[in-house]
Amino acid sequence: MSEKSEAHEVAILAGGCFWGMEDLLRRIDGVIETGVGYTGGTTDSPTYQTVKTGRTGHAESVRIVFDPKRLSYAELIEKWFFRMHDPTTKNRQGNDIGTQYRSAIFFTSPEQEKTAHAVIEKVNASGVWKAPIVTEVVPSGPFTPAEDYHQDYLEKNPGGYTCHFLRDF
Numbered sequence: 001m002s003e004k005s006e007a008h009e010v011a012i013l014a015g016g017c018f019w020g021m022e023d024l025l026r027r028i029d030g031v032i033e034t035g036v037g038y039t040g041g042t043t044d045s046p047t048y049q050t051v052k053t054g055r056t057g058h059a060e061s062v063r064i065v066f067d068p069k070r071l072s073y074a075e076l077i078e079k080w081f082f083r084m085h086d087p088t089t090k091n092r093q094g095n096d097i098g099t100q101y102r103s104a105i106f107f108t109s110p111e112q113e114k115t116a117h118a119v120i121e122k123v124n125a126s127g128v129w130k131a132p133i134v135t136e137v138v139p140s141g142p143f144t145p146a147e148d149y150h151q152d153y154l155e156k157n158p159g160g161y162t163c164h165f166l167r168d169f
Helices: 018-025 073-084 110-126
Strands: 009-015 031-039 059-066 103-107 136-139 143-145
Touching: 009 018, 009 073, 018 031, 018 059, 018 073, 059 103, 059 143, 073 110, 103 110, 110 136
Parallel strands: 103 136
Antiparallel strands: 009 059, 009 103, 031 059, 031 143
């Protein structure tokens, strides 16, 4: 699927272990499809074994295909992404530590980049987080799907590890 079509748009987000993020994102009205993988690094064919070392530059991330008529990109980031992880901790979510667990918005268009910065400014100004947001806003680059056993992990393994939950603000 292309990065953008008339009916669908793609977002790529990272905020810790991709299992928990995917599990929450797939339940949002307007989300059509999710997949976990690796983006933001320098290795041509990243695998879990190489990414987990923290030396490839990749982040565990989720590729989200959504219907922008039902869910705007701004809403996806503000109402969901910034509630499902702590965007104020650099390279860490819960027990997961390392650059592969960083908070990042990998934009796929200039409009997404502009929206991401505007949402970060709005959320920072709101005071819902007591520390400044450290989420990176960077071009998406290639997205490499993770191994099959990582896809839909928490559906296949109910009760599996996650440090993600939706915060009430």
